[in-house]
Amino acid sequence: MAKQVGRYCKPPNGTKAGVICASAKFRRSSMNIDCCPFPNVIRHVTMNTGEGKASFAFSEELLHHTKLAATAGQGQPAKYSNAWVTDSPFPFLNDTRDLSKSDEGTHLLVSQGSNFRIADIPPGHMSQLHRTLSLDFAVVHRGTVHLHLDDGVSREIKEGEVVVQRGTTHSWENRTSEWVRMYFVLTAADPFRCNDGSILPKKGLR
Numbered sequence: 001m002a003k004q005v006g007r008y009c010k011p012p013n014g015t016k017a018g019v020i021c022a023s024a025k026f027r028r029s030s031m032n033i034d035c036c037p038f039p040n041v042i043r044h045v046t047m048n049t050g051e052g053k054a055s056f057a058f059s060e061e062l063l064h065h066t067k068l069a070a071t072a073g074q075g076q077p078a079k080y081s082n083a084w085v086t087d088s089p090f091p092f093l094n095d096t097r098d099l100s101k102s103d104e105g106t107h108l109l110v111s112q113g114s115n116f117r118i119a120d121i122p123p124g125h126m127s128q129l130h131r132t133l134s135l136d137f138a139v140v141h142r143g144t145v146h147l148h149l150d151d152g153v154s155r156e157i158k159e160g161e162v163v164v165q166r167g168t169t170h171s172w173e174n175r176t177s178e179w180v181r182m183y184f185v186l187t188a189a190d191p192f193r194c195n196d197g198s199i200l201p202k203k204g205l206r
Contacts, residue, residue: 036079038181040063040081043060045059045084048093062082062083074125074126075123075174081117084098084099084100085110086110086114087110089114089187109132114188117183120179120181122179127172128171130170130203130204131201131203138164138183139161140159140182142159143181144175144180146173147163148172148173150168
């Protein structure tokens with residue numbers, strides 16, 4: 001029988017990962033994908049029933065999207081998965097669409113929407129400089145990453161620290177020998193207007 005470690009299932013010796021834990025009631029595939037040491041994230045999505053009662057809609061393992069445009073950059077590509085994606089600044093809660101698995105989910109951000117994203121960044125990876133028309137909230141869950149801005153200044157962001165990114169041109173770099181896991185929430189925003197009246201457009205990654 002598989003042993004449960006926190007929320008995750010650890011198979012006994014000689015048993016392949018991906019066993020079903022009765023207590024978790026969902027299936028896990030291999031914890032390591034191309035040497036990434038982090039387990040895939042499990043998302044739990046809630047809903048309201050027609051009678052107005054709260055209920056769990058589903059719980060499932062999030063697999064990495066290998067075709068995301070955000071994998072561009074230097075070094076081994078980073079790995080991304082989406083926990084939830086919307087296409088409206090004020091989502092309609094009766095809308096049951098799961099855009100995280102649609103074509104829109106391959107973009108950093110759906111126009112006028114939001115994205116809850118998980119990023120696993122390998123050692124030596126540096127994303128290209130990019131700017132999205134969004135207000136972003138980022139959490140470094142595991143490891144240490146460098147955040148570069150287009151004024152030439154960079155900061156080391158350590159495990160447990162957060163970043164509020166306000167539509168700025170930036171890139172992420174993992175200078176360490178260990179993988180980094182980050183959580184992002186991107187929310188669409190009006191573009192920044194400069195003193196001369198010009199606006200800063202989207203740049204780089206789509």
